[in-house]
Amino acid sequence: MTPDSHPQTRELTVRECTDRAAWDALVTAHGGHPLQLWGWGELKAAHHWRTERLIVGDAGRPLGGAQVLYRALPWPLKSLAYLSRGPVGSPEDAAAVLDAVARHVRTTRGSVALVAEPDWDAGSPGEQGLASAGFARTDSTILIPRTLILDLTQSEDELMAAMSRTTRANVRKNLKGELEFRKIASDAELEQVLAIYRETAQRAGFGIHEDRYYRDIWRFLGEDSPIVAAFDGGEVVAFVWIARSAGTAFELYGGVNAAGQKARANYGVKWAAFTAMKADGCTRYDLNGLLNDGISDFKKQFAQHEDLLTGTWELPLSPLYPVYAKGMPLARRALQEGRKAAKAAVRQTKSAAGQARGVAGRVRRLVRR
The missing domain is CATH 3.40.630.30 (Gcn5-related N-acetyltransferase (GNAT))
Incomplete structure (x- = not known):
């Protein structure tokens, strides 16, 4: 499914929230994760990210929302958009909320991709919602899904x-x-x-x-x-x-x-x-x-058990996504081989693959900060 597809037919509104009390009240009302709280967004905004808090409404009723973190990427990729243990809302409403957030991000920010790592169990109804909104699972995790x-x-x-x-x-x-x-x-x-x-x-x-x-x-x-x-x-x-x-x-x-x-x-x-x-x-x-x-x-x-969350899901938002996506495996390999090898690989080639490798290496280092 492309970012222009509609997983649901109802008309939803998206508006930015600029009031801390109102935002944290939304997170609380929907059982949201602490990494979706206003204070966490302020922290990330003070350390190389931009933060935007979006409330998704259905006929005037808040359906959910997302605190979106944006990390600037090398030209021409603009930015990566990231939902850290988001969105806020029930897994059953995931498709509608995520589709609305993705449309806003693509239209207003032009980000190359939207990455979501929801606080949902693996196999929950939210996974179908992620897929319906056009997301695909990726191994390029930021937060570890296997937990306790x-x-x-x-x-x-x-x-x-x-x-x-x-x-x-x-x-x-x-x-x-x-x-x-x-x-x-x-x-x-x-x-x-x-x-x-x-x-x-x-x-x-x-x-x-x-x-x-x-x-x-x-x-x-x-x-x-x-x-x-x-x-x-x-x-x-x-x-x-x-x-x-x-x-x-x-x-x-x-x-x-x-x-x-x-x-x-x-x-x-x-x-x-x-x-x-x-x-x-x-x-x-x-x-x-x-x-x-x-x-x-x-x-x-x-404890004598483990838990598995749904993991990391990614939605392409830009025609330049293939350049970004191609570089991810190369970036991980370069990081494993060491920083010197990665820099040498970038210097030795001016091809599109070389550009992707350089971009991706910087992406992974930036996002994990």
């Missing part, structure tokens, strides 16, 4: 029972010990968290943003981004950083320093995060992605 989502409507005893035996023992030992578990409450405590995150990243070998990015999360999301920490004598030794909407808690980051490792505080602080979000009224806790690594192995100790 806890049902916070369960009792604490039920949540505890789902853990491995060793994990329960470590959590209970923390709870009986001298560590204090609570949300951080000051800029000074935030700086301790950032120091631990830098230490954790260096120890585990993963990349992180500059500190300003994390300070902006704290500033723009406010109460919608609580940080639950373990304190030892007033000093932070472990933390879990969360983005939270009315129903969903989404784990952003976590870390532990040497003192916290010795005390196994990363177990207790995880439990403290679960129970704090349950107390705040969240019904789901998404541990945000499972890979085949040590961090994922740690996450999997807290």
